[in-house]
Amino acid sequence: MLLRIKNMVCNRCIKVVKDELEKIGQTVNSIKLGEVELDDTPNEHELERIKSLLEDNGFELLEDKQSKLIELIKNMIIELVHRKEPVNLQINLSDYLSSTLNVDYSYLSNLFSSFEGITIEKYLILQRIEKAKELIFYDELTLSEIAYQLGYSSVAHLSSQFKKTTGLTPSEFKKLRDSNRKALDKVGGQQ
Structure with missing residues (x-):
């Protein structure tokens, strides 16, 4: 049985869900962001x-089709x-989502x-900015490398x-060293 799960947005989430399901006797066939395939x-x-x-x-276990679709979009x-x-974020997001999900954009x-x-x-912009915050915070890449990695x-x-998103330039943010970062499942709309 395929379960769709809200807020399962990182590898640690995958591990927690898998471990917890196995503790209660469920056999997990496969697991990825937002999805768990159970044996029975x-x-x-x-x-x-x-x-x-x-x-x-x-x-949260998602049970209606629309919630599942929204969670799939977020996870993608x-x-x-x-x-x-680095990933090519210059792809046409609308084409990518509609063709992958087989639903009109x-x-x-x-x-x-x-x-x-x-x-x-x-939502895509907010995720890119959160990733930029992370990369700036860890101070391993130049702004040029960050821009390239995020497809700018x-x-x-x-x-x-x-x-526009944070009220600070990347340089101002870097000087503050106060990350003001959010958990990935808290980025965006009505959380």
């Missing part, structure tokens, strides 16, 4: 236990932005905006979006 279909009592276990660990964007290697866009209170594009056309473009 849990009965009603087991499903309630799974829901409770997930909630105790800050996750998070995976794109937060990969370790205008439907995805309207659904996402109505549930999250922001556009998909704004230039440092000026990164700086402009960074200032």
